[in-house]
Amino acid sequence: MITMENIIREGHPTLRQVAKEVPLPASDEDRKILEELIEYVKNSQDPEFAEKYGIRPGIGLAAPQINVSKRMIAVHLKDEDDVLYSYALFNPKIISHSVKKSYLTGGEGCLSVDRIVPGYVPRYAKIKVKGTNLDGEEVVVKLKGLAAICFQHEIDHLNGVMFYDHINGEDPFAEPENAISIER
Secondary structure, three states, X not given: OOOHXXXXXXXXXXXXXXXXXXXXXXXXXXXXXXXXXXXXXXXXOOHHHHHHHOOOOOOEEEHHHHOOOEOEEEEEEEOOOOOXXXXXXXXXXXXXXXXXXXXXXXXXXXXXOOOOOOOOOOEEOEEEEEEEOOOOOEEEEEEEHHHHHHHHHHHHHHOOOOHHHXXXXXXXXXXXXXXXXXXX
16 A cells, blocks of 8 residues: 555655656556555545545655656546546556646645645646556546646656646746636
């Protein structure tokens, strides 16, 4: 089981590496890692479980965050319309995106960052992601709103990018051009 002790923090070199593709079909070891990633995200959202094991709640987790430099992400969240997005994917890729941007009004956080980083993080408002699930099936998902933001945050981890790399250094709260705000 993944706990906060397994999650590496900013400054660790793995968080800045470009993760390697996962050879498919996935090995038993890679499947187990991806299963543990999605298990962590789901468990972290259960307040009693999170308190018992001292884990921080999250809506997504990428393999590099547990010091495994491979292209795997897990996302488990309900969007503004109460639609559940629960995905554990090998080799996820953004295959198309909108011109329009979006951002969370409260900014973004990260399980690998133990501090609050103020500022707006511009993301694509809509994306289409392709990946392979735990059953070895290719999946294509259309996303918008919070789900699109979460997937982009996790895919960034696979490319060695941290959320705060996107914040405007001159004016962290400058509204991104052509963007819609999303309350969280």
